[in-house]
Amino acid sequence: MRTAQNAYFAESPRQVPSSGKVGPPMLIVIAPADGRVVDTVPADTPDQVRDAVERLRDNSVLWRSLGVVGRVHWLNMLRNWLLDNHDGLVLLLGLETGKSETEAETEFALTIDALDHYRANAADFLGGKLPQAPMRPGAIMQLTIAQQASAVVGVIGPWTYPLALTMIDALPALVAGAAVIVKPSSQTPLTLRAVTAGWASLGAPAVFESVAGHDAGPAILDRVDYIRFTGSMETGKVVALRAAARLIPCCLDLGGKSAAVVLADADLGKTAASIALGGLANSGQNPNGIERVYVENAVYDAFVDKLVDEAAAFGPTLGEETGFAVMTSAKHIEFVRDQVRDALLKGATLRCGGAAVGHSFEPTVLADADPTMSVLTQQTLGPILPVVRVADAGEAFELALRTPAGPCISVWTADAAVGARAIGRFAPARVGVNDVSIHLAHPAPY
Template sequence: MTDSQDTGTADAPLPAQPGASSAPSGASPAPAAAPADGNPVVRAAAGTRTAADVVTKELVDRLTQGVTGSGRTANHTPFTGEKLADLPESTPEDVVTAFERARAAQKIWAEVPVKERAAVLLRFHDLVLRRQAEVLDLIQLETGKARLHAHEEVLAVAVAARHYGRKAPAYLGPKRHTGVVPALTKVTELRLPRGVVGQIAPWNYPFELSVGDALPAFAAGNAVVMKPDTETALTALWAREQMIEAGLPPEVWQIVLGDGPVIGPEVVKHADYVSFTGSTRTGREVAQGAAARLVGVSLELGGKNAMLVLHDADVEKAAAGAVRACFSSAGQLCIAIERLYVHESIAEDFLERFAARTKAMRLGNALAYGADMGSLVGQRQLETVTRHVEEAVSKGARIVAGGRPRPDVGPLFYEPTILEGVEPPMAVCTEETFGPVVSVYRFSDEDQAVALANATPYGLNASVWSRDGRRGRAVAARVRAGTVNVNEAYAAGYGSAQAPMGGMGDSGLGRRHGAEGILKYTEAQTIAQQRLMPLAPAFGLDDEKYAAFMTHSLRAMKALRLR
């Protein structure tokens, strides 16, 4: 899951949220009148928790204990723009200190048997499910998303913790291989931790994309120095606290906070492996920094994801799926759908149903279930969404639903928006919006739909809808994307933790989940023992006879179908 707002090595921190400068400190801006025909709003019920109830000084002091930072910074909530907490801010020297502590701790952690390391993940799994209300409040306050969308992060983290908690010993255990000469050559593959992983995590999924990515690194015996986005740091800090309670040595997970252009390059400079989730532009810079040091890197970057609704799709289910696909977390999801292709024979029916569902979506900012969509996270996101929609309309696109900011709900709310008639050179046609905006296009046959879906340098996620599962899977296999979901938006692929998830093309390098998601945090080592005779002339064989013997042996091994 990535963002189009730059994070990591090439970005500035999120600016102060709108409303913060036009109202007294800690106060919400005066609400504007709601549009008469706009999306309905879910108002907070009496007694609903507020930011002040959740983010107490005691909580902040507890979570920031042990965080390396000699300066001070702060984060804010998108719901109102008010400050949530004062936080430690790291300097480049603090980053060096964090890596030194992590390296010392990693050597001890790597000696812990893998089953015991994996058991920490299983205990963490239980703590997260038991205390999920706490982290749901933090995720909502820091990102502005609806509670149901925050719960997706809880589900994703729990699934990953269970998967690697159960499977890590098998993934990492010694593996026997056939040697060059069977019986004479014994070969064992070992998996060794890389050392200290440098992780740069974005703001849009602060629980899943912080600890969710770190879990396999810990299971593999690594330490982690993580730079979460400052605006969503409390969520990552809460995750660290639970991992420590579950049995992770505190020094094994170091967190540093600060401006991306200052702290990001320092993390890359000292890491033994780099894990980055963020924009494609910043990802290229991270990759260049890692390559200069000859260390490995995994990158999950941007996307301009397509959804294909085939002629035989269940229109009602596809319309409901499109709402999830396009507007989860207000579209601030790297695997969200921004291009929607519908077969011309069902386009009118689909668009009518999709628009009706979109217009009925409830907006809200309460720390409770009930809202269908929350807020954008920052002013830059709001400006991008507004610019894309206004430019498209000025060049001939039609608004089918939405298309307006909603300051009556909060300073960064924008209605879920459907556009039709989008075409180049409109920015929304090719650039990642990373907001609640989708463009709908019509196609006449499946070959055209596949060609349109693939007409982008990105290749992260896609969705195909058909009543015929075989047809849907066949079309999915032709789409150039790392995950393609059939009759679902993104959760089926992302939630299947045994299967790899990642991007093609400009959407990144490497994979999370499955074997690839943990083995990337290891170095492969081959131990080969030669027995009885060397791989050289012996037992009286001269060079020519040895060469003839090996030639006959290779032919025999092929005939015996030995690999």
């Protein structure tokens, strides 16, 4: 394991100046684990974002001229910097998100895995396309597909996985020859800020910058040539409309309520263990995590008993870690508590958990859940597994498709034909058959 070389990680937490002088607005980053101030970050104004985008636009010309080999060289340099600063980055990520060492380490590994993927495949991804056959008999024209990078790509990232999910979007844009401006969540801006500072410290072309603050997101939307957003469906609608108004392309990776469907012939032990992992890891703060479970009546009671056993035993991975994972904000703990309270008032049965413990929330299983409860209609991003009893597979599939549909659906069955049909029925969601989904694939060692 390598140690941090960047002086950023040696800084002690800074307080907001109290001199009384008027200065730029500041973001105060709070450690969810204990409530102390980790750092303060200047919030960028719309004018500062505009200047940053125009600077990146100018610099993108040189960046594109380097070609794939030249750009991959700088990605190799970034990879080395990330590994040299591994300990500091993992520590900083854990501080600002509240993630355990295991969870922060996993997110770092996902980032390296994504970097390796694009380094290894950049030339193939960007290779020219062969001319296509004429589109109609007798046509004298042929179609050739060419690729042209946008000058500046904006990436607006989430607080759930502020390093990995933002870098997974930024890296392909850099490989393609675009300059990138990233705007991490105002709750968790520090790790991405450190990474873009690391890029600058390498002497790399100035095509990768970060901005922060509540005004920075709209300002990015008003300036960039392409937008990549990860977050809630509500904010995603605003992003899409704003991009449409400028006629620029956008790609949205939105949350929702990913579902699991448990059929009567499923292996209940394996299914319960897997669904517990898919819904409770990182305190449920995973935009792809399972947030609702539909179970056929014939095995409902037996499955819930097994799920309760798994949830009650769910805990840290490393021996030296104790207690439940910390949630990223106290406000969100209250939101999760309200969902549980609403479910119980409307007839749900609390089978385990249900309470906040300090800065954490207990892994919770709610039986007898129904669609009138907010825990089934609003994204939770917490360690809550509501379980709905259904008559058969048809009812389960119908309910799983209802809004707010999530990005992932898993189907648990011993019938391969049923699983195959489910993949087509639930498209374009990512569908896992007897597996939570592809988003839980373990990253390769770095």
